[in-house]
Amino acid sequence: MHGPPSNLPTRRTRRKDARPSEIREAALALFSERGFAATRLGDVAERAGVGKGTIYLYFPNKEELFRAVVRHDLLPNLEALEAVADSDATTATTTLRTILFALLATCDRPISAIPKLVIAEAGNFPALARFYVEEVTARGRRLIERVLRRGIEQGEFRAIDVPLTVPLVVAPALMLVLWNTSLSPYAEAPLDPVKVLEHHLDVLFRGLAPIQPSP
Amino acid sequence: MHGPPSNLPTRRTRRKDARPSEIREAALALFSERGFAATRLGDVAERAGVGKGTIYLYFPNKEELFRAVVRHDLLPNLEALEAVADSDATTATTTLRTILFALLATCDRPISAIPKLVIAEAGNFPALARFYVEEVTARGRRLIERVLRRGIEQGEFRAIDVPLTVPLVVAPALMLVLWNTSLSPYAEAPLDPVKVLEHHLDVLFRGLAPIQPSP
Amino acid sequence: MHGPPSNLPTRRTRRKDARPSEIREAALALFSERGFAATRLGDVAERAGVGKGTIYLYFPNKEELFRAVVRHDLLPNLEALEAVADSDATTATTTLRTILFALLATCDRPISAIPKLVIAEAGNFPALARFYVEEVTARGRRLIERVLRRGIEQGEFRAIDVPLTVPLVVAPALMLVLWNTSLSPYAEAPLDPVKVLEHHLDVLFRGLAPIQPSP
Amino acid sequence: MHGPPSNLPTRRTRRKDARPSEIREAALALFSERGFAATRLGDVAERAGVGKGTIYLYFPNKEELFRAVVRHDLLPNLEALEAVADSDATTATTTLRTILFALLATCDRPISAIPKLVIAEAGNFPALARFYVEEVTARGRRLIERVLRRGIEQGEFRAIDVPLTVPLVVAPALMLVLWNTSLSPYAEAPLDPVKVLEHHLDVLFRGLAPIQPSP
DNA sequence: CATGAATGAGACTTCATTCAT
DNA sequence: TATGAATGAAGTCTCATTCAT
Numbered sequence: 001m002h003g004p005p006s007n008l009p010t011r012r013t014r015r016k017d018a019r020p021s022e023i024r025e026a027a028l029a030l031f032s033e034r035g036f037a038a039t040r041l042g043d044v045a046e047r048a049g050v051g052k053g054t055i056y057l058y059f060p061n062k063e064e065l066f067r068a069v070v071r072h073d074l075l076p077n078l079e080a081l082e083a084v085a086d087s088d089a090t091t092a093t094t095t096l097r098t099i100l101f102a103l104l105a106t107c108d109r110p111i112s113a114i115p116k117l118v119i120a121e122a123g124n125f126p127a128l129a130r131f132y133v134e135e136v137t138a139r140g141r142r143l144i145e146r147v148l149r150r151g152i153e154q155g156e157f158r159a160i161d162v163p164l165t166v167p168l169v170v171a172p173a174l175m176l177v178l179w180n181t182s183l184s185p186y187a188e189a190p191l192d193p194v195k196v197l198e199h200h201l202d203v204l205f206r207g208l209a210p211i212q213p214s215p
Numbered sequence: 216m217h218g219p220p221s222n223l224p225t226r227r228t229r230r231k232d233a234r235p236s237e238i239r240e241a242a243l244a245l246f247s248e249r250g251f252a253a254t255r256l257g258d259v260a261e262r263a264g265v266g267k268g269t270i271y272l273y274f275p276n277k278e279e280l281f282r283a284v285v286r287h288d289l290l291p292n293l294e295a296l297e298a299v300a301d302s303d304a305t306t307a308t309t310t311l312r313t314i315l316f317a318l319l320a321t322c323d324r325p326i327s328a329i330p331k332l333v334i335a336e337a338g339n340f341p342a343l344a345r346f347y348v349e350e351v352t353a354r355g356r357r358l359i360e361r362v363l364r365r366g367i368e369q370g371e372f373r374a375i376d377v378p379l380t381v382p383l384v385v386a387p388a389l390m391l392v393l394w395n396t397s398l399s400p401y402a403e404a405p406l407d408p409v410k411v412l413e414h415h416l417d418v419l420f421r422g423l424a425p426i427q428p429s430p
Numbered sequence: 431m432h433g434p435p436s437n438l439p440t441r442r443t444r445r446k447d448a449r450p451s452e453i454r455e456a457a458l459a460l461f462s463e464r465g466f467a468a469t470r471l472g473d474v475a476e477r478a479g480v481g482k483g484t485i486y487l488y489f490p491n492k493e494e495l496f497r498a499v500v501r502h503d504l505l506p507n508l509e510a511l512e513a514v515a516d517s518d519a520t521t522a523t524t525t526l527r528t529i530l531f532a533l534l535a536t537c538d539r540p541i542s543a544i545p546k547l548v549i550a551e552a553g554n555f556p557a558l559a560r561f562y563v564e565e566v567t568a569r570g571r572r573l574i575e576r577v578l579r580r581g582i583e584q585g586e587f588r589a590i591d592v593p594l595t596v597p598l599v600v601a602p603a604l605m606l607v608l609w610n611t612s613l614s615p616y617a618e619a620p621l622d623p624v625k626v627l628e629h630h631l632d633v634l635f636r637g638l639a640p641i642q643p644s645p
Numbered sequence: 646m647h648g649p650p651s652n653l654p655t656r657r658t659r660r661k662d663a664r665p666s667e668i669r670e671a672a673l674a675l676f677s678e679r680g681f682a683a684t685r686l687g688d689v690a691e692r693a694g695v696g697k698g699t700i701y702l703y704f705p706n707k708e709e710l711f712r713a714v715v716r717h718d719l720l721p722n723l724e725a726l727e728a729v730a731d732s733d734a735t736t737a738t739t740t741l742r743t744i745l746f747a748l749l750a751t752c753d754r755p756i757s758a759i760p761k762l763v764i765a766e767a768g769n770f771p772a773l774a775r776f777y778v779e780e781v782t783a784r785g786r787r788l789i790e791r792v793l794r795r796g797i798e799q800g801e802f803r804a805i806d807v808p809l810t811v812p813l814v815v816a817p818a819l820m821l822v823l824w825n826t827s828l829s830p831y832a833e834a835p836l837d838p839v840k841v842l843e844h845h846l847d848v849l850f851r852g853l854a855p856i857q858p859s860p
Numbered sequence: 861c862a863t864g865a866a867t868g869a870g871a872c873t874t875c876a877t878t879c880a881t
Numbered sequence: 882t883a884t885g886a887a888t889g890a891a892g893t894c895t896c897a898t899t900c901a902t
Contacts, residue, residue: 467682523685550827551762552828553679559830563831570834594841597817601817606821612768616767616777636851
């Protein structure tokens with residue numbers, strides 16, 4: 001009963017391979033709740049179900065763990081968005097709608113706390129901030145710019161200044177994400193993020209609509 | 216009427232009275248650079264030009280100093296905005312423009328870091344978060360709502376859902392403030408916040424404009 | 431039944447198990463020399479041969495270390511006395527002699543400083559004081575009372591008021607213990623505690639002796 | 646209306662002269678409650694109704710204040726006892742009774758805490774301990790010895806070893822004083838110190854009584 | 861003389877990091 | 882590979898002491 005020399009990892013290997021992710025997940029959860037400094041590695045270890053020392057087998061120190069958490073979960077996320085955007089063969093309008101709703105959808109997942117973390121710790125982690133700016137902010141910006149240009153070319157939007165428009169498109173969605181990961185638990189009457197986003201798109205697209213030729 | 220009321224503070228008194236502000240200012244500067252936990256009270260003392268122990272003559276502990284910093288600089292700021300908004304006898308459009316530019320103008324002052332601080336530490340300071348939500352977020356929201364309603368009544372805007380519109384109005388300005396206090400130093404081509412805000416208002420007001428009756 | 435039950439502690443385990451005692455012993459020595467407040471945990475750590483942080487692996491804070499020291503060494507001591515007293519099948523006179531000499535004998539051991547410590551810190555540690563009163567003072571009193579009653583029943587002592595007599599029996603021995611742990615190093619001509627105690631017993635037993643019927 | 650150039654101190658002078666005592670009294674009260682280290686000079690100042698700095702006009706530092714408190718109140722007290730003892734023309738028995746009740750009577754006054762304080766801090770204040778041993782313990786011992794010798798000479802006591810007897814005489818009274826200033830608040834059924842002392846004297850004098858010549 | 865604001869040394873305590881097992 | 886006991890640097894906070902007023 002030896003079967004084929006399977007590529008399936010052994011239990012041990014699989015567990016071993018899973019370690020870094022387990023640790024990163026635990027760390028992300030705690031970082032996003034408490035911030036970088038207030039998170040104790042002992043708690044991360046406990047939550048990940050490993051010993052404290054084990055963390056150091058995979059990450060050289062707390063700072064690098066933080067960086068790993070942010071960097072690891074960032075790119076896949078952004079790439080997903082890019083895929084959404086570029087593979088989409090429909091109108092620019094629809095593409096933007098898809099992108100923003102995808103962004104908002106991260107609210108259900110722990111990674112939605114990453115923007116908050118990066119904003120909070122940018123001063124203490126310049127390298128991370130630079131990485132984030134280059135790999136997330138800038139790429140995200142270019143992504144939106146492409147879509148906006150397509151929309152202009154296709155007559156969906158009037159000929160606005162594209163770089164200046166990007167923040168307008170993104171800001172409400174980002175604000176919803178930040179709100180959700182920080183202050184929303186303390187508000188009495190919570191916003192319905194989906195409604196807000198729908199309304200945003202409505203107002204935005206009216207604002208970007210080509211000017212009606214007067215008869 | 217025996218000559219001038221000699222309530223000029225003595226040198227000593229003046230110095231003493233100034234201490235809390237000096238300390239709060241130093242603390243705000245460091246908190247906004249490094250965040251709450253990464254700021255050492257020793258550094259605050261040094262920056263304020265006082266001894267370490269002096270801080271404790273005016274603030275019972277680090278947390279309360281943090282709260283004092285936030286609370287002290289917040290309300291005057293908001294009240295200034297409210298004054299700007301409500302005393303304004305012009306159109307709602309102009310009022311919104313004034314408010315958002317006033318918000319953006321805080322970027323030159325240290326208080327602009329407070330939103331970032333509160334967002335970052337909300338999880339660790341629930342009472343502060345609640346205070347912020349109630350006294351800043353909620354008041355600010357009501358302020359914008361008033362102006363929007365006025366704009367609708369006066370025919371400047373179409374009959375949009377007011378509460379849902381507030382985030383759209385505010386988000387770009389807030390994002391600019393957050394950007395300025397965190398990631399902007401790491402970006403290569405910095406945004407021109409004034410241009411962004413102008414563009415935002417342009418797009419927004421088009422988006423909110425009453426629907427043209429078709430001829 | 432697979433060979434000897436290998437519950438021999440490993441080197442590591444043994445070391446670990448010994449830590450609390452080592453720390454308590456070091457703490458007792460220093461507390462008894464200097465008192466609670468004047469003892470620095472750094473010194474305790476050094477004396478115990480561990481790092482400062484190690485203390486906190488076993489005791490949550492300085493107060494609890496103090497309590498642990500007192501409580502841990504107290505009861506075994508008292509229980510030893512109770513065993514001495516109750517298992518004794520001889521006369522009450524002999525039993526009292528045994529008890530008091532056992533009490534005096536603690537002077538060779540660090541625990542003899544505990545009464546001094548408790549007396550000195552009772553005001554700052556009400557819970558500890560209460561514990562001491564209930565578990566040591568009261569139990570000790572009842573112990574002596576039992577012996578005195580036996581002595582009266584057996585005609586060794588006259589019918590004195592038992593509760594009032596307890597302090598008379600104990601006071602000289604206690605005073606010797608306090609003297610030994612505080613002032614005796616500063617006295618020129620030290621008392622011989624054994625002689626004092628012998629004399630005490632002689633005078634006491636004469637004082638408690640049944641009244642001779644006059645012929 | 647100038648009157649005679651009175652020697653009565655002016656209000657200011659009187660207040661000034663009283664300062665040191667007021668401070669010492671406040672300090673004694675707090676030292677006896679909390680011990681030396683746990684007493685803050687700020688509290689002493691407040692209780693004495695003076696500014697913190699004022700203490701330093703009369704005492705060079707906390708340690709010297711402590712010494713002054715102990716030394717100041719000690720000798721008058723002891724001298725009073727000596728006067729009681731030596732001026733007494735009655736029997737030795739009566740003299741001892743008077744001395745011990747005078748000792749017990751201090752329990753109503755704050756100075757009764759001094760023995761506790763000295764015992765607790767002897768290790769940290771060797772000079773004070775030596776002073777106490779020489780000026781209080783030794784003098785007190787000699788005082789009692791004189792009375793005991795007189796009692797022996799006058800046939801009130803049998804020919805006991807006088808130095809060995811001193812502790813027996815004093816111990817119960819001292820123990821009552823210590824008990825009163827430390828643990829008694831935590832005991833449920835408080836001792837009646839007067840009854841105990843009466844009983845002590847009764848038992849003691851029987852124990853010291855000359856041996857009855859057998860008929 | 862008297863004050864109390866200011867100071868900074870020093871204590872307790874935490875926690876990232878190491879390393880023997 | 883994995884652990885967690887041990888460490889000690891570093892931070893917060895207290896309070897005896899000073900000194901300008």
